[in-house]
Amino acid sequence: MKAVTSNERTMTIIQKPKKKSFWKTFVQQKYLYLMSVPFVLLVIVFNYFPLWGWSMAFQNYKPALSLFQQEWVGFEHFIELFSDERFYRALRNTLGMSLLGLTVGFVMPIIFAVLLNEVRLSVFKRTVQTITYLPHFVSWVVVAGIVTKMLSTDGGVINEMLISLGILDKPAQFMAEGTYFWSIVVASDIWKEMGWNAIIFLAAISGIDSQLYEAAKVDGAGRLRQIWHVTLPGIRPTILVLLILNIGHLTSIGFEKQMLLGNNLVVDYAEVLDLYALNYGIGLGRFSYGTAIGIFNSVISIILLFVANGIFKKYSNSSVM
Amino acid sequence: MRRHTTLSKTVMKDRLFDSFIYIYLLFISVITLYPFLNVLAISLNESLDTVRGGIHIWPRSFTLDNYKEIFQYDNLITGFINSASRTIIGTILGVLSSAMVAYTLSRADFQGRKWFSTIIVLTMYFSGGLIPGYMLIRDLGLINSYWVYIIPGIVNAFNIIIVRSFIDGLPYALQESAKIDGANDFTIFWKIIMPLCKPVLATVALFVAVGHWNSWFDTYLYNSMNENLTTLQYELMKILQNTSMGSTDPNSMKGMTADQLKTFVSPESIKMAISIVTIVPILIIYPFVQKYFVQGMTIGAVKS
Numbered sequence: 001m002k003a004v005t006s007n008e009r010t011m012t013i014i015q016k017p018k019k020k021s022f023w024k025t026f027v028q029q030k031y032l033y034l035m036s037v038p039f040v041l042l043v044i045v046f047n048y049f050p051l052w053g054w055s056m057a058f059q060n061y062k063p064a065l066s067l068f069q070q071e072w073v074g075f076e077h078f079i080e081l082f083s084d085e086r087f088y089r090a091l092r093n094t095l096g097m098s099l100l101g102l103t104v105g106f107v108m109p110i111i112f113a114v115l116l117n118e119v120r121l122s123v124f125k126r127t128v129q130t131i132t133y134l135p136h137f138v139s140w141v142v143v144a145g146i147v148t149k150m151l152s153t154d155g156g157v158i159n160e161m162l163i164s165l166g167i168l169d170k171p172a173q174f175m176a177e178g179t180y181f182w183s184i185v186v187a188s189d190i191w192k193e194m195g196w197n198a199i200i201f202l203a204a205i206s207g208i209d210s211q212l213y214e215a216a217k218v219d220g221a222g223r224l225r226q227i228w229h230v231t232l233p234g235i236r237p238t239i240l241v242l243l244i245l246n247i248g249h250l251t252s253i254g255f256e257k258q259m260l261l262g263n264n265l266v267v268d269y270a271e272v273l274d275l276y277a278l279n280y281g282i283g284l285g286r287f288s289y290g291t292a293i294g295i296f297n298s299v300i301s302i303i304l305l306f307v308a309n310g311i312f313k314k315y316s317n318s319s320v321m
Numbered sequence: 322m323r324r325h326t327t328l329s330k331t332v333m334k335d336r337l338f339d340s341f342i343y344i345y346l347l348f349i350s351v352i353t354l355y356p357f358l359n360v361l362a363i364s365l366n367e368s369l370d371t372v373r374g375g376i377h378i379w380p381r382s383f384t385l386d387n388y389k390e391i392f393q394y395d396n397l398i399t400g401f402i403n404s405a406s407r408t409i410i411g412t413i414l415g416v417l418s419s420a421m422v423a424y425t426l427s428r429a430d431f432q433g434r435k436w437f438s439t440i441i442v443l444t445m446y447f448s449g450g451l452i453p454g455y456m457l458i459r460d461l462g463l464i465n466s467y468w469v470y471i472i473p474g475i476v477n478a479f480n481i482i483i484v485r486s487f488i489d490g491l492p493y494a495l496q497e498s499a500k501i502d503g504a505n506d507f508t509i510f511w512k513i514i515m516p517l518c519k520p521v522l523a524t525v526a527l528f529v530a531v532g533h534w535n536s537w538f539d540t541y542l543y544n545s546m547n548e549n550l551t552t553l554q555y556e557l558m559k560i561l562q563n564t565s566m567g568s569t570d571p572n573s574m575k576g577m578t579a580d581q582l583k584t585f586v587s588p589e590s591i592k593m594a595i596s597i598v599t600i601v602p603i604l605i606i607y608p609f610v611q612k613y614f615v616q617g618m619t620i621g622a623v624k625s
């Protein structure tokens with residue numbers, strides 16, 4: 001609110017004298033232009049110029065030729081893409097891991113935040129927060145090393161535990177078995193980001209009116225009932241907004257984890273769309289084909305974002321975008 | 322009487338619930354911390370002894386040899402210098418650019434505000450994709466160059482939004498009085514806005530610095546052929562990928578003489594020691610900025 005009023009005040013101050021010409025104001029605001037134009041130009045170069053590169057997908061792009069010399073092939077690359085078995089496998093892997101992340105990976109931070117909020121002992125609460133935020137700041141390279149170590153067949157703590165509990169009788173080859181791969185990626189992601197992702201929910205919980213809890217107590221509600229009837233409804237809007245945003249990012253889950261945790265033995269389960277594009281586009285030098293994969297990915301992302309936003313609008317009369 | 326029993330039942334339930342929460346949170350903390358302690362213990366344990374297994378959170382035979390060993394790798398030293406320098410340069414430029422752009426966008430009277438803000442915010446919803454991005458970097462001649470670490474990442478829409486919503490929350494009267502005193506826009510920004518923005522700039526600095534320190538993919542994609550441009554994370558990534566299938570094979574040590582065995586350092590120990598070297602700088606900065614980033618995260622998430 002404060003921001004709006006201060007902006008309104010600016011408007012009146014500036015506009016009071018009389019409408020000045022664009023160039024006069026331009027000269028007056030030269031420092032504002034100097035402070036923003038160089039960076040806006042950088043954004044245009046690094047974020048908008050690549051869009052122009054999308055034209056490559058409709059050509060047989062050859063790096064040595066100029067734009068006018070390129071051979072235009074229409075949708076040929078897309079047709080090839082849609083008839084490639086490996087593409088469907090990459091799509092399956094992308095959607096499989098992102099859906100697992102969207103369900104399990106989305107619920108865990110909420111549970112964690114709700115339960116952490118119930119802790120009265122503030123020293124304990126702060127210590128747990130400090131510890132669980134930490135992995136967020138550690139690189140995926142290190143985390144991949146840690147995960148590989150924990151799951152290794154000789155001396156990996158997971159295998160040791162499972163054997164001593166009698167669940168396994170010999171160490172399982174976690175990193176060499178494709179069927180485990182999705183779970184390993186999602187679990188590592190939860191291990192790394194759960195505490196960090198809980199921050200936003202903790203903030204939402206702290207915004208809930210404490211009178212609601214008092215009222216619930218008067219009605220005889222225990223702690224669990226208070227969580228169910230006060231805390232969870234209180235953070236519902238936050239949950240919905242984040243859910244929509246995550247749905248929009250369903251096909252752009254990144255490839256860092258998959259690239260670092262994957263190996264030749266599990267490639268059938270590890271190759272996501274971005275890696276597929278990278279392997280073909282840069283690895284094999286098929287720039288046009290790689291671009292086509294990227295375009296498919298972006299288009300799906302945008303459609304998903306709009307669909308999710310539409311559903312959200314219908315149910316809550318507000319919009320994320 | 323009946324009411325009394327239901328009441329105490331609720332109390333009992335609450336107690337049970339409380340113990341459940343504490344056990345759950347302890348469990349989470351332990352599984353978060355254990356891997357780090359394990360890595361630290363192994364990095365401080367004699368390599369030969371580690372191969373025997375059974376190291377958990379305390380080294381069995383303490384040594385600093387693993388660290389001495391890794392600091393003899395030229396690539397690692399180069400990587401460390403490059404990572405550190407790109408983190409410092411990148412963070413300064415990232416923070417300055419976010420603050421400047423955010424300030425101009427927070428000025429309602431600024432003519433470029435609407436356009437510039439749209440151009441910047443839109444980038445959060447789409448990307449050109451990996452291949453067109455790669456082609457652009459190649460066409461700009463940034464491949465095999467240190468500047469590919471710095472220039473493409475200077476401006477970040479998310480960071481601009483965080484700083485901007487912070488500036489929007491500051492009282493405008495401060496700027497007004499400076500303006501009456503005849504200060505120009507840059508002086509207002511530098512002398513008034515910047516000092517007030519310290520908490521949010523600390524958050525942004527942390528995000529940018531961690532991003533730079535942890536990145537390896539740009540080295541992999543653009544600079545992997547030039548050893549002088551390597552980064553710490555990339556060197557670690559190479560070592561991890563080479564031996565990703567498990568730890569040392571004991572058979573590889575069979576042919577060694579006693580002398581060789583004494584100085585033998587397994588890839589396992591190397592990995593762990595490098596991991597610690599990459600984590601420690603973050604650990605040092607972390608406590609100083611912890612109080613800021615929660616605030617920053619919340620603003621950013623609400624706005625986007």
